[in-house]
Amino acid sequence: MDLISLFKxxxxxxxxxxxxxxxxxxxxxxxxxxxxxxxxGNTQELKYVFVRDREKADKIFEHxxxxxxxxxxxxxxKEGERPVLYVLVMKDKNKNLKWINTDAGIAAANMTLAAxxxxxxxxxxxxxxxxxxxxxxxxxxxxxxxxTIALGYPIHRSEVVPLKEDGSIKxxxxxxxxxxxxxxxxxxxxxxx
Ligand SMILES: Cc1cc2nc3c(=O)[nH]c(=O)nc-3n(C[C@H](O)[C@H](O)[C@H](O)COP(=O)(O)O)c2cc1C
Numbered sequence: 001m002d003l004i005s006l007f008k009x010x011x012x013x014x015x016x017x018x019x020x021x022x023x024x025x026x027x028x029x030x031x032x033x034x035x036x037x038x039x040x041g042n043t044q045e046l047k048y049v050f051v052r053d054r055e056k057a058d059k060i061f062e063h064x065x066x067x068x069x070x071x072x073x074x075x076x077x078k079e080g081e082r083p084v085l086y087v088l089v090m091k092d093k094n095k096n097l098k099w100i101n102t103d104a105g106i107a108a109a110n111m112t113l114a115a116x117x118x119x120x121x122x123x124x125x126x127x128x129x130x131x132x133x134x135x136x137x138x139x140x141x142x143x144x145x146x147x148t149i150a151l152g153y154p155i156h157r158s159e160v161v162p163l164k165e166d167g168s169i170k171x172x173x174x175x176x177x178x179x180x181x182x183x184x185x186x187x188x189x190x191x192x193x
Contacts, residue, residue, distance in 0.1 A: 001117065008160060010113055011181055013121030014066050015081040016152025021052070022085045026118045030087070033114035037107040040099030046107060046146075049137060051086040059136045060086055063129035064150065069170040074177060083123075083150035087111065088133070090143040104146050112149060121154035 001009070027050065034048060051057050061082050067075025077083070089108065091100050112122040126147040133145060158179035163169065171181045 006113060006117060010116040011121075011158035011160070011179065012123040013152075013154035013156065013158060014075065014123050014150075014179075015077045015154065015156050015177065016083055016121065017155050018080045018082050018084060018152070020084065020153045022115075022120055022151055022153075026115055026120050027052075027085075029114045029118060030111045033110040034107050037103070037110050039103040039106070040097070043097060043103070045092065045095060045097055045100060046104055047090045047092075047143060048107075049088040049090065049139065051088065051137070052084075054084075056136060057084065057086060058082070060133055060148070063132045063136075064125050064148070065127040066123070066125070067171075068127065070173060074173055081155060083152045085120075085151040087149040087151070088137065088139075089146045089148070090139065091146055093142050093144045101146070108147070108149060115151055119153065120151055122149050122151045124149050 030050075039045070051060060061077075066077065069075075089104050091097070091104070097103075108124055112124070115122055124147055128145075128148060130145045133148070134141075134143075139145070156176070156178050158181060160183050161180045163182045163184055169182055169184075171179055173179055
């Protein structure tokens with residue numbers, strides 16, 4: 001797939017085939033995408049935890065909140081649809097690195113694209129109970145979880161659509177729970193001078 005098609009289709013996916021785990025080859029590709037990411041001053045200070053263990057993954061799931069624009073029965077994955085892999089992105093609480101959130105965003109974009117190139121969908125999740133998840137993972141107390149990325153093979157479609165007349169940016173779903181994600185026109189965001 002060419003790069004723009006990858007950007008178009010690499011949407012947030014929230015329902016997955018829970019019986020299909022993410023193969024080693026995809027994990028290797030994501031690891032390399034992280035390793036090659038830019039960071040301010042080339043500091044490379046972020047840490048990542050990949051959670052494949054099903055028991056831990058199920059526990060993490062209980063502390064994540066999905067699709068704030070949808071009612072819970074439409075937005076939250078049901079049993080059999082839950083993510084099969086999580087990547088926790090963490091920073092050291094003691095290090096005051098001004099651009100660390102930018103670094104994290106770049107790494108997230110790279111790793112989700114690397115996964116999607118191989119058919120694995122993802123959703124970045126920042127709305128979660130950080131303390132509980134840190135407890136489940138037994139992470140170092142000095143590390144702060146910035147966000148997690150939930151992954152798996154999607155079982156729904158997600159399509160970019162233009163904004164409707166009311167200008168709403170809220171994504172919505174159809175009867176089959178496929179997503180429609182309104183995106184602004186480039187001219188509404190970008191000027192070239
Ligand atoms: C920093 C960040 C935090 C997000 N947190 C959540 C979240 O807690 N729960 C969720 O379901 N989606 C979350 N998302 C996914 C966004 O809702 C999604 O990116 C947005 O609706 C646009 O959809 P798209 O990714 O398909 O373009 C997050 C995305 C980003 C970039």
